[in-house]
Amino acid sequence: MNITHMLRSCRSVRCLLETNPTRKFCSTQFNMTSAKHKNARRIEGLDKNVWVAFTSVAADPSIVNLGQGFPDIPPPSYVKEGLAQAVMVDRLNQYTRGFGHPTLVKALSQVYGKVNGRQINPLTEILVTVGAYGSLFSTMQGLVEEGDEVIIIEPFYDCYVPMVRMAGAKPVLIPLQLKSGKKSGITSADWVLDQDELASKFNSKTKAIIINTPNNPIGKVFTRTELQAIADLCIKHDTLCFSDEVYEWLIYRGHKHVKIATLPGMWDRTITIGSAGKTFSVTGWKLGWSIGPEHLVKHLQTVMQNTLYTCPTPLQEAVGQGLLRDYELMGKPECYFSSLAEELQSKRDRMATILTQAGMNPVVPEGGYFMLADVSALNQDVSHMTEDEPYDYKFIKWMIKEKKLAAIPVTAFCGEESIKHFEKYIRLCFIKQDSTLDAAETILKNWSRA
Amino acid sequence: CCSEENGLGFNFFMLMLEGVDKNIWVEFTQLAAEYKVVNLGQGFPDFSPPSFIREAFCNALNGGASMHQYTRAFGHPPLVKILAKFFGRIVGREIDPMEDILVTVGAYQALFCTFQALINEGDEVIIVEPFFDCYQPMVMMGRGTPVYIPLKPSTGPGLSSADWVLCPEELASKISPRTKAIVINTPNNPLGKVFQRDELQMIADLCIKHDIICISDEVYEWLTYDGEKHIKIASLPGMWERTVTIGSAGKTFSATGWKVGWAMGPGHIMKHLKTVHQNSVYHTATAAQEAVAMGFQKEYDTFGTEESYFKQLPAMLHAKRLRLAECLRSVGLEPIMPQGGYFMITDISGLSEPYDFRIVKWLIKEKGLATIPVSGFYSQEHSGDFQKYIRFCFVKEDSTLKAAEDILKQWRIKQ
Numbered sequence: 001m002n003i004t005h006m007l008r009s010c011r012s013v014r015c016l017l018e019t020n021p022t023r024k025f026c027s028t029q030f031n032m033t034s035a036k037h038k039n040a041r042r043i044e045g046l047d048k049n050v051w052v053a054f055t056s057v058a059a060d061p062s063i064v065n066l067g068q069g070f071p072d073i074p075p076p077s078y079v080k081e082g083l084a085q086a087v088m089v090d091r092l093n094q095y096t097r098g099f100g101h102p103t104l105v106k107a108l109s110q111v112y113g114k115v116n117g118r119q120i121n122p123l124t125e126i127l128v129t130v131g132a133y134g135s136l137f138s139t140m141q142g143l144v145e146e147g148d149e150v151i152i153i154e155p156f157y158d159c160y161v162p163m164v165r166m167a168g169a170k171p172v173l174i175p176l177q178l179k180s181g182k183k184s185g186i187t188s189a190d191w192v193l194d195q196d197e198l199a200s201k202f203n204s205k206t207k208a209i210i211i212n213t214p215n216n217p218i219g220k221v222f223t224r225t226e227l228q229a230i231a232d233l234c235i236k237h238d239t240l241c242f243s244d245e246v247y248e249w250l251i252y253r254g255h256k257h258v259k260i261a262t263l264p265g266m267w268d269r270t271i272t273i274g275s276a277g278k279t280f281s282v283t284g285w286k287l288g289w290s291i292g293p294e295h296l297v298k299h300l301q302t303v304m305q306n307t308l309y310t311c312p313t314p315l316q317e318a319v320g321q322g323l324l325r326d327y328e329l330m331g332k333p334e335c336y337f338s339s340l341a342e343e344l345q346s347k348r349d350r351m352a353t354i355l356t357q358a359g360m361n362p363v364v365p366e367g368g369y370f371m372l373a374d375v376s377a378l379n380q381d382v383s384h385m386t387e388d389e390p391y392d393y394k395f396i397k398w399m400i401k402e403k404k405l406a407a408i409p410v411t412a413f414c415g416e417e418s419i420k421h422f423e424k425y426i427r428l429c430f431i432k433q434d435s436t437l438d439a440a441e442t443i444l445k446n447w448s449r450a
Numbered sequence: 451c452c453s454e455e456n457g458l459g460f461n462f463f464m465l466m467l468e469g470v471d472k473n474i475w476v477e478f479t480q481l482a483a484e485y486k487v488v489n490l491g492q493g494f495p496d497f498s499p500p501s502f503i504r505e506a507f508c509n510a511l512n513g514g515a516s517m518h519q520y521t522r523a524f525g526h527p528p529l530v531k532i533l534a535k536f537f538g539r540i541v542g543r544e545i546d547p548m549e550d551i552l553v554t555v556g557a558y559q560a561l562f563c564t565f566q567a568l569i570n571e572g573d574e575v576i577i578v579e580p581f582f583d584c585y586q587p588m589v590m591m592g593r594g595t596p597v598y599i600p601l602k603p604s605t606g607p608g609l610s611s612a613d614w615v616l617c618p619e620e621l622a623s624k625i626s627p628r629t630k631a632i633v634i635n636t637p638n639n640p641l642g643k644v645f646q647r648d649e650l651q652m653i654a655d656l657c658i659k660h661d662i663i664c665i666s667d668e669v670y671e672w673l674t675y676d677g678e679k680h681i682k683i684a685s686l687p688g689m690w691e692r693t694v695t696i697g698s699a700g701k702t703f704s705a706t707g708w709k710v711g712w713a714m715g716p717g718h719i720m721k722h723l724k725t726v727h728q729n730s731v732y733h734t735a736t737a738a739q740e741a742v743a744m745g746f747q748k749e750y751d752t753f754g755t756e757e758s759y760f761k762q763l764p765a766m767l768h769a770k771r772l773r774l775a776e777c778l779r780s781v782g783l784e785p786i787m788p789q790g791g792y793f794m795i796t797d798i799s800g801l802s803e804p805y806d807f808r809i810v811k812w813l814i815k816e817k818g819l820a821t822i823p824v825s826g827f828y829s830q831e832h833s834g835d836f837q838k839y840i841r842f843c844f845v846k847e848d849s850t851l852k853a854a855e856d857i858l859k860q861w862r863i864k865q
Binding site: 034036037038039040041042043046047049051068070071072073074075080083084087088090091092093094095096097098099130131133134137159162163166281282283284285286305306307308309310311312313314315 | 473475476479483492494495496497498499504507508511512515516517518519520521523554555556558559562566567568569570584587588591592630661662663692700704705706707708709718719721722724725726728729730731732733734735736737738
């Protein structure tokens with residue numbers, strides 16, 4: 001399929017074609033305008049999704065894909081072996097406990113009990129979900145009501161806005177902004193919230209604030225001071241905090257991941273979300289979890305029992321076993337939670353170097369596996385591309401076509417009003433094999449040659 | 451904001467009001483786990499999935515790095531392609547794997563996507579009783595109104611699930627201008643009824659006449675006995691365009707813990723289910739889908755032959771079904787023979803002790819309150835209808851009445 005043909009039809013921010021524009025089957029005679037077959041109001045306008053289109057880019061092997069955020073490196077062998085073993089046990093191929101397989105919730109309670117410095121009840125303070133995505137959904141559906149406001153920090157992982165809207169609530173956006181003055185050597189730490197602006201976003205309708213640390217796409221790791229400022233506002237306005245911490249183990253040297261739930265007064269109002277996919281490089285296993293106080297988690301559990309009831313058993317068993325193994329190694333270099341970050345450190349640094357060589361300005365992340373690159377210095381002319389789209393969408397389409405390199409437009413992660421702040425940035429994923437990074441390096445080194 | 455009621459999303463406030471925030475599976479699986487029981491409760495096999503499907507999973511997880519990373523959100527390509535081919539052959543039409551199929555985390559999530567995608571506030575959804583319990587809270591989460599219609603024995607005690615039928619006039623009377631959909635489950639859980647062609651045609655006629663969507667839960671589609679044939683309502687004329695058919699790899703391959711299911715239907719309806727899916731879980735596990743795809747490929751090739759698991763499984767279960775029925779009869783119970791599915795229901799009035807007798811004994815032992823069972827005041831012939839009554843005497847001191855009040859209030863709160 002012709003990727004550029006498909007992308008050319010994109011009309012607006014986050015509006016990209018579905019993967020298969022041509023239909024091969026015979027059409028029906030049925031009158032497709034039957035009012036009863038229309039979508040329910042709750043999903044109006046939520047059908048567009050940047051990933052649905054970009055997954056198809058991965059299907060073209062001639063393109064070096066640094067777009068979608070998943071590893072092309074294999075998961076640790078003991079995790080795969082754990083799954084193979086689980087499938088051989090009869091009972092582990094059948095339904096398990098709805099709110100989380102016992103082996104897994106116990107392991108989570110141990111790991112996070114240690115990290116949080118508190119006892120966590122595996123049965124009442126943990127819910128296992130279909131990926132962190134499922135945790136975000138259960139949280140919104142369980143705790144957010146029609147008419148609520150939910151504060152979201154830009155740039156944000158793109159599902160936050162549609163999920164808030166699906167719950168009938170209003171997203172209230174606030175951007176991270178680049179501290180003025182710095183021109184080069186920019187890191188994710190240079191992107192900060194304006195404290196006065198943040199305070200102004202809270203009001204009596206504010207149900208929750210969503211934070212993501214380390215942040216996707218910038219890679220910012222919120223400091224204790226920054227989290228304290230957010231916590232102070234949550235406490236003052238009696239607001240909940242939904243903390244998406246899927247990249248919590250991917251922290252680079254010199255930085256520390258701080259859990260907002262551990263700040264005074266925050267445990268009782270915070271849902272912390274984690275991901276097996278990001279923790280063990282198994283995004284395709286789709287297992288995540290929500291951890292928090294019983295009086296909040298029980299509502300997420302109610303959502304779970306009315307949406308999909310249980311998560312797959314053998315996968316949960318394998319993740320549980322993997323967590324128990326790494327729990328014993330916590331603090332040691334062999335622990336996967338730290339060894340993966342070590343491995344990615346050099347990939348991060350390499351990526352920053354090769355982007356600079358191509359004339360782009362990278363934002364070096366403190367955590368996570370994405371890097372933003374400011375492409376404005378290239379002055380790439382995309383005026384021949386006539387669609388009404390932000391610069392980054394056009395730039396990336398051009399880059400895919402002319403350079404055979406894929407990335408993700410950063411304006412997919414922000415609201416209309418912030419487009420001007422982010423449209424000169426593209427997002428690249430560096431949790432890739434050396435051969436993939438070699439191929440990217442070749443492209444970037446030869447960038448200025450015609 | 452942190453208080454219980456304020457924290458509750460709107461959807462769940464409604465469920466609490468109706469008392470459906472409780473869930474039968476959560477309650478009874480917990481109990482079964484606490485006590486050492488012979489578990490004939492929750493519907494899953496206690497034998498292993500067939501070896502070919504387990505091998506398929508092992509092959510999948512050793513199939514390279516991509517098997518452990520995200521696949522296509524709406525369904526892993528090898529799986530949707532074989533499902534389209536397999537079911538296309540059965541319903542006799544070309545099914546588009548990309549447009550007409552959505553793979554979900556179990557049939558449960560397919561049901562969720564369907565209700566969320568199509569039901570608005572004020573819509574009515576007809577549910578055939580007895581129903582798999584999740585239909586009710588899911589309709590309510592969609593802010594719809596469930597409208598119930600029971601299957602009832604047409605003649606006598608209804609000792610076969612075939613005897614339990616819908617009354618066409620009654621069904622027609624349940625339809626209003628607000629009726630958006632009807633949910634059918636065939637083979638039915640818990641009754642085991644396999645809807646016949648004329649019964650499905652009757653439902654189809656009403657769907658077409660009133661422009662109603664049909665949601666057809668067919669997770670037990672391969673499990674029919676005594677030569678009964680499973681019929682897909684979507685294959686009836688005029689029905690493909692208005693039917694969402696739901697299936698399950700868990701029930702198909704005896705691997706309920708894998709949680710892979712699907713919804714199939716016309717593209718113009720399926721796209722709404724996809725929108726819900728992409729905004730709720732987004733993907734289903736890759737390796738499990740790859741394994742199910744391999745399973746379906748094998749079944750496509752061996753369909754109708756002795757090597758087909760879809761033939762072997764019902765044959766194996768046929769004998770188990772007969773055995774359980776024999777056993778229940780031998781102790782004076784009256785099972786209703788299911789034409790399909792995993793389950794058998796039985797009338798327990800044959801138990802030597804009537805229900806009210808057992809409740810009264812329990813109340814004495816567990817709650818310290820004595821009453822009298824009312825069925826004891828009836829002839830054997832008629833006592834069956836009166837086992838739901840117990841008798842209290844109030845010619846007692848106020849202090850006695852107060853003590854009884856305290857016990858009953860305590861009991862009710864705990865409920």
